[in-house]
Amino acid sequence: MKITIFGCGYVGLVTAACFSQVGNQVICVDNNEKKLKKLKQGVIDIFEPELENILKASIKKKNIEFTNDTAKAVTSSTIIFICVNTPPLENGDADLSKIISVAESIGANINGFKIISTKSTVPVGTSRKIKKTINSCLKAKIKFEVASNPEFLKEGSAVKDFMKPDRIVVGINSNQAKKIFQELYGPFNRNHDKLIFMDIESAELTKYAANTMLASRISLMNELANIAECVGADIEHVRKGIGSDPRIGYNFIYPGCGYGGSCLPKDVKALNMTAKKCGYDAKIIQAVNNVNENQKEVIFNKIMKRFGKIKNKKFAVWGLSFKPNTNDLREAPSKKIIELLKKNGAKVIVYDPISINEFKKEFKDIKSCDSMYEVLNDCDALIINTEWQEFKSPNFKKIKSKLKENLIFDGRNMYDPKIIKKYNIEYHCIGRK
Numbered sequence: 001m002k003i004t005i006f007g008c009g010y011v012g013l014v015t016a017a018c019f020s021q022v023g024n025q026v027i028c029v030d031n032n033e034k035k036l037k038k039l040k041q042g043v044i045d046i047f048e049p050e051l052e053n054i055l056k057a058s059i060k061k062k063n064i065e066f067t068n069d070t071a072k073a074v075t076s077s078t079i080i081f082i083c084v085n086t087p088p089l090e091n092g093d094a095d096l097s098k099i100i101s102v103a104e105s106i107g108a109n110i111n112g113f114k115i116i117s118t119k120s121t122v123p124v125g126t127s128r129k130i131k132k133t134i135n136s137c138l139k140a141k142i143k144f145e146v147a148s149n150p151e152f153l154k155e156g157s158a159v160k161d162f163m164k165p166d167r168i169v170v171g172i173n174s175n176q177a178k179k180i181f182q183e184l185y186g187p188f189n190r191n192h193d194k195l196i197f198m199d200i201e202s203a204e205l206t207k208y209a210a211n212t213m214l215a216s217r218i219s220l221m222n223e224l225a226n227i228a229e230c231v232g233a234d235i236e237h238v239r240k241g242i243g244s245d246p247r248i249g250y251n252f253i254y255p256g257c258g259y260g261g262s263c264l265p266k267d268v269k270a271l272n273m274t275a276k277k278c279g280y281d282a283k284i285i286q287a288v289n290n291v292n293e294n295q296k297e298v299i300f301n302k303i304m305k306r307f308g309k310i311k312n313k314k315f316a317v318w319g320l321s322f323k324p325n326t327n328d329l330r331e332a333p334s335k336k337i338i339e340l341l342k343k344n345g346a347k348v349i350v351y352d353p354i355s356i357n358e359f360k361k362e363f364k365d366i367k368s369c370d371s372m373y374e375v376l377n378d379c380d381a382l383i384i385n386t387e388w389q390e391f392k393s394p395n396f397k398k399i400k401s402k403l404k405e406n407l408i409f410d411g412r413n414m415y416d417p418k419i420i421k422k423y424n425i426e427y428h429c430i431g432r433k
């Protein structure tokens with residue numbers, strides 16, 4: 001099949017790579033010239049396991065092409081995916097300007113029947129807006145269909161998630177579109193049928209419902225962790241105690257210093273705005289967001305409680321990305337903690353296995369180190385924000401020998417307090433004594 005993809009970010013590139021690998025002809029469009037230039041050489045600026053290898057192989061086989069020629073991209077394919085970013089506006093609503101701009105390009109260039117599907121996360125009603133925009137740009141009467149195919153990949157395992165999806169949700173209006181999606185996803189659907197067809201509005205809402213459900217579990221767990229601290233319980237025991245109930249399960253109930261990333265925070269806020277616009281007061285959804293905003297300050301509050309004043313104290317930070325296996329720093333709790341430390345006169349030095357370059361784009365004045373132990377030199381305490389593999393079983397003797405005060409603030413509950421105690425390290429974590 002011939003497929004066009006607008007937007008070469010996490011979602012667009014993974015979609016393009018996976019569809020091209022199974023033999024489709026994919027044309028990718030982006031309006032970032034610098035990015036396009038690199039992509040043409042198979043170089044990507046995001047860290048995503050396997051992605052670069054697949055892209056390079058597809059470029060070699062001529063199964064994939066990168067361009068800024070929207071006319072060519074629109075006319076070449078029957079199916080067009082919109083994968084541009086939908087960042088939050090100040091009021092929490094999703095910014096659809098990029099989606100609408102792509103719809104205008106499609107409307108201006110469409111030359112025959114096409115399916116135009118969103119993969120971007122968009123509020124309910126966006127497909128209707130896309131249809132209206134395309135119609136308003138048409139120069140002649142041309143048949144086209146809009147669809148919603150929300151993407152559920154997780155950064156860090158995006159290629160694997162796309163290749164072996166749990167489900168493929170598609171919102172469509174016709175049998176013709178259904179057949180095209182069945183054929184397109186055939187190679188990813190062999191083990192058993194994972195396609196779930198529904199109406200477009202339900203597909204759009206499904207994506208927000210999934211992310212809000214996941215965010216709710218995290219925020220509820222963080223609230224329970226804060227209660228555990230108040231009453232002298234250990235949230236890690238509680239986690240195991242409730243996770244063993246199959247109705248609850250172990251996923252997404254890890255307490256920590258808050259959720260981040262490009263999806264959960266913005267999607268929770270956007271769903272709240274959708275409800276608000278309908279005149280519905282979504283109390284749980286607002287609370288999920290508020291609890292998370294507070295939770296991003298929990299580690300900082302512990303630091304202030306421990307030190308009183310932090311002016312000229314020096315802190316080493318392990319982990320910057322919002323989760324392991326990605327260099328994505330969007331809404332990462334680390335950024336909030338570092339800003340608060342800086343604002344209160346503390347010195348900060350950071351270590352992350354792969355996110356330093358991204359970090360430096362925003363925090364030019366913060367020093368970094370390329371060794372997880374050297375970063376500790378002359379520091380008063382260590383702060384952990386991301387549960388990278390290499391932090392899981394560190395050399396505690398070495399940590400102790402380098403820190404001025406034997407002090408760890410762990411926003412991810414990575415260690416067993418009993419083990420840390422053996423090293424005489426003072427350990428502050430989430431929801432545990």
Ligand SMILES: NC(=O)c1ccc[n+]([C@@H]2O[C@H](COP(=O)([O-])OP(=O)(O)OC[C@H]3O[C@@H](n4cnc5c(N)ncnc54)[C@H](O)[C@@H]3O)[C@@H](O)[C@H]2O)c1
Nearest residue numbers: 007008009010011030031032083084085086098120121151
């Ligand atoms: N990142 C994820 O894990 C993830 C997962 C599922 C869904 N989503 C959703 O998918 C969408 C894209 O997310 P992302 O993380 O891939 O974003 P991204 O910021 O990584 O990539 C978006 C790309 O679109 C390009 N772009 C913007 N306007 C354009 C235009 N008019 N024409 C062509 N290209 C344009 C940008 O230059 C950028 O390369 C968002 O709605 C997001 O919520 C993201």
